[in-house]
Amino acid sequence: MKNPRSLSDEALAQIARRFAVLSEPMRLRLLQAMFDGEKSVNELVDLTEGTQANVSRHLQTLAQAHMVGRRKEGLQVFYAISDPSIFKLCEMVCGSLEKQLARQAGAFA
Amino acid sequence: MKNPRSLSDEALAQIARRFAVLSEPMRLRLLQAMFDGEKSVNELVDLTEGTQANVSRHLQTLAQAHMVGRRKEGLQVFYAISDPSIFKLCEMVCGSLEKQLARQAGAFA
DNA sequence: TTACTATATGAGTATATGCTCATATAAAGC
DNA sequence: GCTTTATATGAGCATATACTCATATAGTAA
Known part of the structure; x- marks a missing residue:
């Protein structure tokens, strides 16, 4: 019996990928550091x-997931959160x- | 210079863990299958x-993260989403x- | 050109986790 | 007791990915 799934395998894989990007403490630290700009x-x-x-x-990874944007200025590269749903x-x-x-x-006081 | 982080390492690890649980397509399929009860x-x-x-x-994993609940009835075990934030x-x-x-x-239009 | 700085990346290693097969456990009926 | 059914789990393998070190690339300045 074939089952009717409301989301395709492809869609589920993309959703899973998005959660995976958020599943590393270091990446969460980086996002947190960019909360104020x-x-x-x-x-x-x-x-x-x-x-x-490692930071780079x-x-x-965050940029490929379109969660942060990249702006180059001289030697420096500035990153910022580009997807408001992150918050x-x-x-x-x-x-x-x-x-x-x-x-x-x-631990959340 | 010590930096002031608003979330402890412990808290970030727990948040990351939560996202990790949601980062597997099979687990998303299971959650989706439980959407209607x-x-x-x-x-x-x-x-x-x-x-x-594999399903078991x-x-x-979902139960340990408190995302689903377990109810045993005779030989069968019933699982259901227990954390509404999942939706x-x-x-x-x-x-x-x-x-x-x-x-x-x-962009392709 | 050379030197210096800021960022990115190739290579290698270590660890984590998903999957399968086989088996264990638990509950019900005989 | 034994058998069947439903679920859980140990062992092993394969893959993914996080980390480090070293080096590459890009931009600036002398």
């Missing part, structure tokens, strides 16, 4: 305390985690 | 066309993907 790679390296190579790689997504996940952690002591 | 493992195997072993494993999360991701696709499509 665009930042150069070096600024992001300082803010996240990551290595330059994660920024490519809401993170809010929602934080919210449901807070509810879950309500029984325990929270 | 609870289902037994066998029903989910049929609906997703996966193997019993993914259900454990909104998927809606939002679908929405922002649609926008992206519309832009791409527009």
Whole structure:
């Protein structure tokens, strides 16, 4: 019996990919660092305390997912959040985690 | 210079973990299959066309993340979505993907 | 040109996780 | 007890990806 799926395999793969991009703590740190506006790679390296190579790689991942935009200015490259849904997504996940952690002591104070 | 992060490493890891749970197409298929109510493992195997072993494993992952609940009735185990934020999360991701696709499509028009 | 700076990337390694096969566990009926 | 059915899980393999180190590329200035 063939089952009727409302979303194609292709669509599900894209949704999954999007969640995967958000599933690395370092990338979340980078997004968090960009919450108040665009930042150069070096600024992001300082803010996240990551290595330059690693920060650069994660920024490519975020850019390929169209979650951040790239602006070059001289030697520097500035990245900024380009998809406003990111903010809401993170809010929602934080919210449901807070509810879950309500029984325990929270790291979200 | 120490940077002030608004979310602890622990909190970021938990948020990342939550996104990771949603980053597998098979798990999204399972959630989609449960959108209209609870289902037994066998029903989910049929609906997703996966193997019993694999479906069972993914259900454990979803249950550990408190996204689905488990109810045992005789020989069968019924799973159901227990975290309503799942619906909104998927809606939002679908929405922002649609926008992206519309832009791409527009570029070819 | 050379030197310096900011960013990106190739190569290699380590770890995580998804999948399958086979088997284990649990519940019900005989 | 034994058998059947529904679900869970251990073991092993394959792949994906995060990380580091070293180097490449691009832009600026002398």
